Amino acid sequence: MFYKRAASAFVMTLALSVSACSKAPTAATGGAETANAATAPSSSGFTLASDPCQALFDAMIAQAKRPYAAMITTTGPGSSRKQSETRIVDGKSYFQVDGAWHSAPQTVDQMVNDLTQVHKTATQTCKASGDEAVGGKPAGIYDAHIVNQGSASDNRLWISKETGLPLKSEAHLEGGSVVDQVFNYDNVTAPAGA
Secondary structure, three states, rough: OHHHHHHHHHHOOOOOOOOOEOOOOOOOHHOOOOOOOOEOOOOOOOOOOOHHHHHHHHHHHHHHOOEEEEEEEEOOOHHHHEEEEEEOOOOEEHHHHHHOEEEOOOOHHHHHHHHHHHHHHHHEEEEEEEEEEEEOEEEEEEEEEEEOOOOOEEEEEEEEEOOOOOEEEEEEEEEOOOOEEEEOOOOOOOOOOO
């Protein structure tokens, strides 16, 4: 059961970034809806899209194209708390649940295809919500309300201003569960013995 929730949290993070966008007004647009993918300059030379939904989508596509690890904490109603880890590396997805590793094939093309499919079926309202450092790295904060296949969630994603990659996410799911993920991209390898 927890394995399914950990996998579901991963999918919700994917959904966060790729859902069909119903734009929320932002300060940058003076309250007007944004419909293009124009970019906003960053001091590091990397640019995040000025359209919040596009920034989310771009971050998840960038993440799909490189190895990464996610430390996942799921807090259920009544304060039950579970931790797990996911690693995406060398064409496989590895999930650690209750100390045991599980794996499944997961290519970059599959991940991009999955993101595209969610993009076709979900709707979201997105907005930029300021800046905050994550692990000492500057990040833009993006909020999204997602409705996909009858389920709704409220989500927050911290996107690196230096690389455009997700650094952290928080998803509030129907039923009261909260899923927090912290992403790492440095020296990610397959788990020993997996």
